[in-house]
Amino acid sequence: MSTETKRTPSQKAPRKDKGEPSNNGADAQQDDFGGTTPELRRELLRSMLGQRRFEEKCAEAYALGKIGGFCHLYIGQEAISTGVMSMIRPDDYVITAYRDHGQALARGISPRAIMAELFGREAGCSHGKGGSMHLFDADTNFLGGHGIVGGHVPIAAGVGFAIKYRRGNQVCICFFGEAAVNIGAFHEALNMASLWNLPVIFIIENNRYGMGTAISRSTANEDVAIRAQGYRMDGESVDGQDVFAVRKCIERAVERARKEKRPTLIEMKTYRFMGHSMSDAVSGTYRTKEELEENMKRDPILVLHNRMYEAGELTEGEMHKMDDEAKAIAQDAWDFADASPEPPLDHLYTDVYSDTTS
Amino acid sequence: MAVLTYRDALTQALREELQRDDRVFLMGEEVAQYNGAYKVSKGLLDEFGPMRIVDTPITELGFAGIGVGAAMVGLRPIVEFMTWNFALLALDEVVNAAAKTFYMSGGQFKIPMVFRGPNGAALQLAAQHSQAWESWLAHIPGLKVLTPGTPADAKGLLKSAIRDDNPVVFLEGEMLYNTKGEVPEEEYLTPIGVAELKREGDHCSLITHGKMVLVAMRVADDLAKEGINIDVVDLRTVRPMDVEAISRSVQKTNRAVVLEEGWEICGMGSQVVDFIQRECFDDLDSPVLRVHQEDVPMPYAKNLERAAKPDAGKTVAAIKKVMYLD
Numbered sequence: 001m002s003t004e005t006k007r008t009p010s011q012k013a014p015r016k017d018k019g020e021p022s023n024n025g026a027d028a029q030q031d032d033f034g035g036t037t038p039e040l041r042r043e044l045l046r047s048m049l050g051q052r053r054f055e056e057k058c059a060e061a062y063a064l065g066k067i068g069g070f071c072h073l074y075i076g077q078e079a080i081s082t083g084v085m086s087m088i089r090p091d092d093y094v095i096t097a098y099r100d101h102g103q104a105l106a107r108g109i110s111p112r113a114i115m116a117e118l119f120g121r122e123a124g125c126s127h128g129k130g131g132s133m134h135l136f137d138a139d140t141n142f143l144g145g146h147g148i149v150g151g152h153v154p155i156a157a158g159v160g161f162a163i164k165y166r167r168g169n170q171v172c173i174c175f176f177g178e179a180a181v182n183i184g185a186f187h188e189a190l191n192m193a194s195l196w197n198l199p200v201i202f203i204i205e206n207n208r209y210g211m212g213t214a215i216s217r218s219t220a221n222e223d224v225a226i227r228a229q230g231y232r233m234d235g236e237s238v239d240g241q242d243v244f245a246v247r248k249c250i251e252r253a254v255e256r257a258r259k260e261k262r263p264t265l266i267e268m269k270t271y272r273f274m275g276h277s278m279s280d281a282v283s284g285t286y287r288t289k290e291e292l293e294e295n296m297k298r299d300p301i302l303v304l305h306n307r308m309y310e311a312g313e314l315t316e317g318e319m320h321k322m323d324d325e326a327k328a329i330a331q332d333a334w335d336f337a338d339a340s341p342e343p344p345l346d347h348l349y350t351d352v353y354s355d356t357t358s
Numbered sequence: 359m360a361v362l363t364y365r366d367a368l369t370q371a372l373r374e375e376l377q378r379d380d381r382v383f384l385m386g387e388e389v390a391q392y393n394g395a396y397k398v399s400k401g402l403l404d405e406f407g408p409m410r411i412v413d414t415p416i417t418e419l420g421f422a423g424i425g426v427g428a429a430m431v432g433l434r435p436i437v438e439f440m441t442w443n444f445a446l447l448a449l450d451e452v453v454n455a456a457a458k459t460f461y462m463s464g465g466q467f468k469i470p471m472v473f474r475g476p477n478g479a480a481l482q483l484a485a486q487h488s489q490a491w492e493s494w495l496a497h498i499p500g501l502k503v504l505t506p507g508t509p510a511d512a513k514g515l516l517k518s519a520i521r522d523d524n525p526v527v528f529l530e531g532e533m534l535y536n537t538k539g540e541v542p543e544e545e546y547l548t549p550i551g552v553a554e555l556k557r558e559g560d561h562c563s564l565i566t567h568g569k570m571v572l573v574a575m576r577v578a579d580d581l582a583k584e585g586i587n588i589d590v591v592d593l594r595t596v597r598p599m600d601v602e603a604i605s606r607s608v609q610k611t612n613r614a615v616v617l618e619e620g621w622e623i624c625g626m627g628s629q630v631v632d633f634i635q636r637e638c639f640d641d642l643d644s645p646v647l648r649v650h651q652e653d654v655p656m657p658y659a660k661n662l663e664r665a666a667k668p669d670a671g672k673t674v675a676a677i678k679k680v681m682y683l684d
Binding site for chain 1: 422430
């Protein structure tokens with residue numbers, strides 16, 4: 001399965017008529033690059049393309065049986081991971097759910113280490129013991145890859161607690177899907193984060209489906225950001241397909257966390273272009289092909305590409321080159337993972353307990 | 359040696375470790391201003407302040423997860439559950455997060471924390487408040503499960519638990535808090551995973567842990583009057599379990615009874631019996647018997663509750679049976 005459709009980012013997109021009705025209100029910011037430099041915009045594009053091409057390789061590897069288990073692709077949501085990671089510091093913390101490849105890449109874990117993990121190899125970022133849903137990396141303060149919906153939201157609050165305990169000024173970013181707002185752990189964590197002034201930024205990636213259940217069928221009030229009010233917390237809702245909107249919103253939340261020591265709840269409106277996991281049909285069961293195609297018009301990579309193209313700062317040739325580089329990095333990750341040794345059998349028994357004390 | 363209550367021994371352990379390491383903090387319902395639902399944290403708020411002795415809302419899953427997150431980035435939380443019955447709500451964080459993160463991350467993230475609180479039945483608290491959870495928790499690789507039965511072990515094991523770099527489940531007993539025992543004056547640590555032979559005799563091994571240690575000692579006293587001398591093997595830690603201590607005793611006495619507070623099916627005793635049949639098959643002179651709670655939810659009525667619980671009488675009967683004396 002591949003998202004290599006006729007709307008690949010490298011193709012020239014139709015120029016938007018200024019009079020055209022806006023799509024999700026995103027075009028209102030059409031001329032606002034959020035204070036970014038052209039160089040930074042290229043970096044953002046490169047990051048998003050890197051995730052896309054990497055995950056297309058994941059789909060291919062899954063089909064060939066090189067990746068096993070559950071494999072949840074992030075394709076369509078890359079503006080969020082890229083936008084958020086571009087606004088935080090290396091000493092900040094990131095924790096996420098099981099759809100974690102994009103965030104791990106955007107955070108700076110090497111594509112080789114991630115692909116090796118997906119292939120179940122010793123060189124993987126979790127040494128082959130975690131797999132797709134449990135990517136971890138101490139070097140980048142990437143606290144996982146968690147597989148129980150909502151279970152890691154209190155853990156994020158605990159990281160925030162530790163920051164406060166040490167009087168640090170880091171933040172903890174916590175990603176989860178919109179379906180997690182209905183689970184108790186979410187509410188327990190938000191309550192304490194606000195009560196105790198913990199520097200945590202809770203990001204709801206609202207891709208509108210919890211597995212195959214549409215938000216309209218699961219959630220009494222679809223305005224999920226409003227749940228912040230129940231906990232006396234700042235809440236915002238932004239277009240998650242627009243990397244500049246993501247960045248602006250995160251900038252405000254980071255400042256609130258660092259200076260006021262206050263948490264924020266942010267809904268990022270997005271859409272997943274693939275199925276829930278690799279075993280799930282892309283469309284046809286719980287959503288229509290038409291709906292999918294309509295949403296793919298707002299491919300976050302396409303949105304950014306078009307704006308850079310319209311601003312005259314990116315030629316088609318440059319875009320092709322960047323895309324080829326992204327593909328080459330993904331292929332290199334595959335080659336590396338494929339050639340890497342499996343974990344030695346005696347590692348079955350290591351890392352169950354630490355033999356250290358304090 | 360000083361004579362202390364089990365409660366005061368725990369408080370001493372908490373105080374000493376809070377003084378020793380400023381990464382250690384205590385969190386739970388009513389632990390600070392109220393001084394602890396069972397007064398184990400009495401005086402600690404005054405000494406260490408509200409950042410280290412933290413009252414939480416009634417939100418077991420939430421604050422257990424907060425503990426895991428804090429531990430992941432280097433603090434050493436002690437999470438108190440008012441009782442382990444309430445901790446059932448927090449088990450996702452204990453089992454899926456605390457126990458597995460070190461493994462899932464390929465050894466990158468340790469979870470040095472303690473989950474503690476009273477376990478098992480008290481008096482007439484009925485079905486939802488009278489349950490012993492050790493076999494549930496001991497089932498999980500990644501957790502250590504400690505069940506001290508005496509003040510000295512309570513103090514020494516809690517200090518070891520706090521210093522351990524793994525998630526440790528620490529099971530206390532509501533009915534134990536007021537019990538007294540000798541506790542060394544000087545600093546000491548009780549090693550995790552080492553049983554103690556609390557009474558020595560040649561006729562039968564009585565293997566037990568936690569609150570049932572007191573029952574076992576009474577049984578040993580009663581039987582001694584009849585000329586029957588038993589080993590009382592206090593496991594102290596049910597995961598990891600000291601299989602060698604069990605084997606040593608059974609190889610000497612050739613008979614064993616396993617006494618526990620929880621239910622029969624998949625109880626801790628099942629595991630002990632499994633170790634015995636593997637390690638001591640040729641040493642046994644009779645089948646191993648188990649004494650445990652009757653296979654019913656705990657009733658409220660005094661007479662029914664008494665009948666449901668394991669006790670000295672049932673244990674004496676089991677020992678006489680394995681000795682073919684009944």
